[in-house]
Amino acid sequence: MTPYRFDCLDDAIAALAEPLMPVEVESQCRECVGRVLAEPIQADRDHPAADVSAMDGYAVAHRDGGTLSDLFRTDEIPVTAESVPGSPPPTFSADGVIRIFTGGIVPSGCDRVIQREHTIEKSPMPSLPLGAIQWRAEASGSTEGANIRRQGENLTVGAQALAAGIVIDSPQAAAMASFGVTMTSVHRRVRVAIITTGDELSGGPHVEAEVPSGPLPAWKIRNSNAPALAALLARRRYLDQPTLLHAGDDPAQLRQTLAHAIRGHDMVLLTGGVSMGDHDYVPEVVRQLGAETVFHKLPLRPGKPILGAIHAESPGDVATPIIGLPGNPVSATMGAVRFALPLIDKLAGLTRWQCAPPSVELDDVGQKTLPLIWLRAVRMTRPGRAELVIGKGSGDLVSLAASDGFIEMPPGANHSGPWPFFGW
Numbered sequence: 001m002t003p004y005r006f007d008c009l010d011d012a013i014a015a016l017a018e019p020l021m022p023v024e025v026e027s028q029c030r031e032c033v034g035r036v037l038a039e040p041i042q043a044d045r046d047h048p049a050a051d052v053s054a055m056d057g058y059a060v061a062h063r064d065g066g067t068l069s070d071l072f073r074t075d076e077i078p079v080t081a082e083s084v085p086g087s088p089p090p091t092f093s094a095d096g097v098i099r100i101f102t103g104g105i106v107p108s109g110c111d112r113v114i115q116r117e118h119t120i121e122k123s124p125m126p127s128l129p130l131g132a133i134q135w136r137a138e139a140s141g142s143t144e145g146a147n148i149r150r151q152g153e154n155l156t157v158g159a160q161a162l163a164a165g166i167v168i169d170s171p172q173a174a175a176m177a178s179f180g181v182t183m184t185s186v187h188r189r190v191r192v193a194i195i196t197t198g199d200e201l202s203g204g205p206h207v208e209a210e211v212p213s214g215p216l217p218a219w220k221i222r223n224s225n226a227p228a229l230a231a232l233l234a235r236r237r238y239l240d241q242p243t244l245l246h247a248g249d250d251p252a253q254l255r256q257t258l259a260h261a262i263r264g265h266d267m268v269l270l271t272g273g274v275s276m277g278d279h280d281y282v283p284e285v286v287r288q289l290g291a292e293t294v295f296h297k298l299p300l301r302p303g304k305p306i307l308g309a310i311h312a313e314s315p316g317d318v319a320t321p322i323i324g325l326p327g328n329p330v331s332a333t334m335g336a337v338r339f340a341l342p343l344i345d346k347l348a349g350l351t352r353w354q355c356a357p358p359s360v361e362l363d364d365v366g367q368k369t370l371p372l373i374w375l376r377a378v379r380m381t382r383p384g385r386a387e388l389v390i391g392k393g394s395g396d397l398v399s400l401a402a403s404d405g406f407i408e409m410p411p412g413a414n415h416s417g418p419w420p421f422f423g424w
């Protein structure tokens, strides 16, 4: 029997994710790159729309024995017409071959395209205004259909090109453009509030986004968690810029700040004040505001005191996840990647919001083990391989800045992996 409600991080995340619904849909969005598609996209035409050439070369209909298109002929064969991309195809006749360019329509009757490298090209002359060719030996090795992209081989008209619930990135933008879609339905951007806590942060109770650069007394620190979490979120264009809030070590102020954040946001991330100290008010304030604590503390290092809760005005109402990340910068950053990002993805409307991280093997794992799930900072050394970045614990944001992400090892493990890798 363990003292934790969840022994597995994915189970804890799934429990928090369970009541979450994707945010609303905006229709007829034009600037939709980086947003989450909310409706499927269908092909408005076959892709390709006709049989087209995949090479610059000559379109022929190979008939063994005697005809001009015979690839075993050794004499000169006239070029009778050209098929140029952007123009309708010429008519093919067995009197010669058609010069065709990549993307040009293969005239009906042709059964293959021979790339120009497999020909000897003869210059035009008055009797042969488009010139002539002779086959090189390689031409006779071609097969039927060679270098032809068939009409509809990628997709046929009416079939689904893109499913709803994916991010519109570069390939998806290409697919939409190619099927003539200039506006579509997307989920609105997810609104996240980040609340930092603690009187030790410089700027007093109203610490905001700006980081003061002047000298500080030793008992004050600069707020590194807000910029760390904001930077993680900034890469996702399906999020609004997060609202940065701060509450000092005062339960009333924290309650007011958290209540305000819940009202205007889809998710609230807090850092600090979640552990056992006399000034750690987050768990109590979360309860006071009527949120259900799904877990508080997980068998995890760093980040053991993490809290996950769900707030809903009334049963069945919109559920707002609240994640209380430990204040230590390494715990806050790793916790945000591991816990907050998948939940944000679910809120954003992504179908595949659950983590499917790549894996890496460690170059050298050392002897140490932990009886907890261990998140360890690593730096990539080669594809699929990483080395540990040894730091001084969960306050060491300096060594974290030398890492590419972290791996997750189960309790007691100390072999080289492969281990799931979570990049920054």
Ligand SMILES: Nc1nc2c(c(=O)[nH]1)N[C@H]1C(S)=C(S)[C@@H](COP(=O)(O)OP(=O)(O)OC[C@H]3O[C@@H](n4cnc5c(N)ncnc54)[C@H](O)[C@@H]3O)O[C@H]1N2
Binding pocket: 196, 197, 198, 200, 201, 221, 222, 223, 224, 225, 226, 271, 272, 273, 274, 275, 276, 277, 280, 302, 303, 304, 305, 325, 326, 327, 328, 329, 331, 394, 395
């Ligand atoms: N008696 C116990 N003490 C502690 C336990 C425990 O189980 N029993 N857990 C330890 C662990 S593990 C962690 S992690 C920390 C988490 O504590 P809190 O979440 O309550 O965080 P704070 O005490 O408020 O802050 C911890 C640390 O982080 C610094 N901090 C806070 N906010 C920021 C910020 N925005 N930017 C940069 N640094 C920040 C803060 O000054 C503290 O040094 O609790 C252990 N204690």
Ligand code: MOO
Binding pocket: 300, 301, 302, 303, 304, 305, 326, 328, 330, 331, 394, 395
């Ligand atoms: O979870 Mo704490 O992060 O070990 O310092």
